[in-house]
Amino acid sequence: MTIFEEVKELVDVPTAARSYGVEVHQGNMALCPFHRERHPSCKLYKDHYYCFGCQAHGDVIRLVQELFRLTPIEAVKQINSDFGLGLDVDKPPDMEKINIRRQEIARQKAEQARVEHMYDTLLRYFTLLDKYKMCYAPKSPDDETDRRFVYALQNIGYAEYMLETWGSFDKEYQEEIKPEVDRIEREYKRIHDEWGE
Numbered sequence: 001m002t003i004f005e006e007v008k009e010l011v012d013v014p015t016a017a018r019s020y021g022v023e024v025h026q027g028n029m030a031l032c033p034f035h036r037e038r039h040p041s042c043k044l045y046k047d048h049y050y051c052f053g054c055q056a057h058g059d060v061i062r063l064v065q066e067l068f069r070l071t072p073i074e075a076v077k078q079i080n081s082d083f084g085l086g087l088d089v090d091k092p093p094d095m096e097k098i099n100i101r102r103q104e105i106a107r108q109k110a111e112q113a114r115v116e117h118m119y120d121t122l123l124r125y126f127t128l129l130d131k132y133k134m135c136y137a138p139k140s141p142d143d144e145t146d147r148r149f150v151y152a153l154q155n156i157g158y159a160e161y162m163l164e165t166w167g168s169f170d171k172e173y174q175e176e177i178k179p180e181v182d183r184i185e186r187e188y189k190r191i192h193d194e195w196g197e
């Protein structure tokens with residue numbers, strides 16, 4: 001949990017608003033501290049506020065920020081000290097950790113997408129060759145042999161092998177054969193463009 005989340009969990013908006021002198025009326029409607037008004041139009045919820053007059057809104061940290069013109073971390077420190085929360089606000093910001101984690105997830109996703117694309121390439125290649133083999137096989141001994149059929153015969157064994165063993169390749173090996181899969185992808189595109197399905 002970040003220090004921001006901790007503060008939000010420990011201090012609710014109405015409590016903070018009251019202690020900082022905001023006039024809170026029935027139903028947690030407050031006189032908006034951000035615009036001049038005589039009738040309360042700022043609704044305070046436990047975890048956020050919203051003003052129907054000037055649309056000011058935010059969580060408890062935002063409230064304190066706006067009230068005292070602070071940066072988010074300054075607001076956190078202010079609340080921490082005013083409410084005696086005893087949080088260690090000077091520890092290195094968890095945001096750093098969060099960002100690293102986010103980057104890690106993004107990297108994993110990209111990696112996953114890349115691996116899926118490679119598998120997809122092998123599958124499409126095999127499927128196309130299988131189609132060629134079925135559809136363009138000579139019907140009688142006198143038929144002229146279709147080049148798609150010949151091509152399929154020559155390559156389908158390899159395509160099938162790649163596809164079947166793909167799942168057992170570890171990450172490193174998948175990385176290693178990337179150029180080969182790229183070649184197959186170009187090859188697929190070439191025959192698909194030239195000969196169709």
Ligand SMILES: [Zn+2]
Nearest residue numbers: 032035051054
């Ligand atoms: Zn307002």
